Amino acid sequence: MPPQPPAPPVFYSFPTTDVLVDSLANFVVKAQRDAVEKRGKFTIALSRGSLAANLKGLVGQENVQWDKWEVFFCDEAAVPLDSEDSNYHSNVLSFLSDVPIPPNQIHTVDVSQLQDLEELADEYEKQLIGHFARSNAARYPTFDLMLLGIGPDGETASLFPGHELLTEKDAWVAYLDDAPRGPKRRITMTLPVLTHCYRAVFVVSGSEKAEMLHAVLDEPEKGLPSSKVRPASPGLVFFFADNAASGLTKYPPTAFRWIDNEKEAEEAVAAAKRKAARRAEEGEE
Ligand SMILES: O=C(O)[C@H](O)[C@@H](O)[C@H](O)[C@H](O)COP(=O)(O)O
Structure with missing residues (x-):
């Protein structure tokens, strides 16, 4: 079978993260239902950063x-599990401590047992x-849902622009000791694993992210790195x-599903129409 084309992205736009959290929780729960129906379980991977806080809407979902x-965890700092730098810990505070996932189904690495980064990654x-050997892994595992952030330099998980880890094709999990931001010593899922999933969702907020x-x-x-996560359709x-998408030019406002921000949507469509009219005029001159 020829390789499937990468999926065209689907965009949801929210005025604030307060509004986003409920829709994100609904989306995750729907992905769970779909996965359990088709494959009997739900494998989810969570990236470091502000994502954890945006998952608090999962608490209380029915x-x-x-x-x-x-x-x-898509990436994790080599720190104790109760450190505020721990991705696991951030997610415990946000939702894991309030939902009944069996503890042995939350997969962490414990640096109090292993200090060496290579050993941690292994x-x-x-x-x-x-x-995954029991289920769907051929060359790479296939997560039902990858939840990712995008950092200020376009990094995702702990894959930073220009870093040698971006070319890793064999390992599923790799390590780095030179992260340019936050804790330097980390482990991270590699690009083929991030991209080889049923669904990848990027959650991005703030106008400071618009240019990137x-x-x-x-x-x-x-x-x-974030441009390279392109799961098949x-x-x-x-x-x-919070206006994270305000710098996009290739996708018209009509490509977005505007949730609870009709006014912004109307303004964006009107601005796009004005721009198109201006371009047409300039073309005629
Ligand atoms: O340690 C980190 O910060 C992660 O490795 C990084 O890739 C993160 O996912 C993005 O930076 C998004 O984070 P924010 O959503 O917090 O900006």
Whole structure:
């Protein structure tokens, strides 16, 4: 079978993250239902950063089959599990401590047992292999849902622009000791794993991300790490809040599903029409 084309992205735009959290929770729960129906369980991977806070809407969701969840972390700092730098810890504070996922289905690495970064990465890769070998892993595991952020330089998980890890094709989990921001020592899922999933959702908020998002989405030829996560159809979704998407040029406002921000939507459509009319006029001159 020829390789499937990358999915055209689906965009949701929210006025604020307060509005986004409920829709994101609904989206995750729907993805869970779909996965459990088709494959009997739900494998989800969570990226470091502000994402954890945006998952708090999962608490109190009804009809969730928490016992079917298998939670992994796209990237993790080599810090104790109760450190505020720990991705696991951020997610515990946000929602994991309030939902009944069996603890052995939340897959962490414990630096109090292992200090060496290479060993940490190997240990986490073994956990992935142990889990996915029983189900769908051929060359790479296929997560039901990858939840990702985009950092100020276009990084995602702990894959930073220009870093040698971006070319890693063999390992599922790799390590770095030179992260340019935050804790330097980390492990991260590699690009083939991030991209080889049923659905990837990027959650991005804040107008300070607008310029960088323009580079990620409108100029993929620049090859920023976040531009390279392109699951096969139909799996690429963006949740935007607080004007994060205001710098995009390639996608018209009509490509967005505007949630609770009709006024902004109307303004964006009107601005796009004015721009198109101006261009047409300039063409005539
Ligand atoms: O440690 C980190 O920060 C992550 O490695 C990074 O890739 C993160 O996912 C993005 O920076 C988005 O984070 P924010 O949503 O917090 O900006």
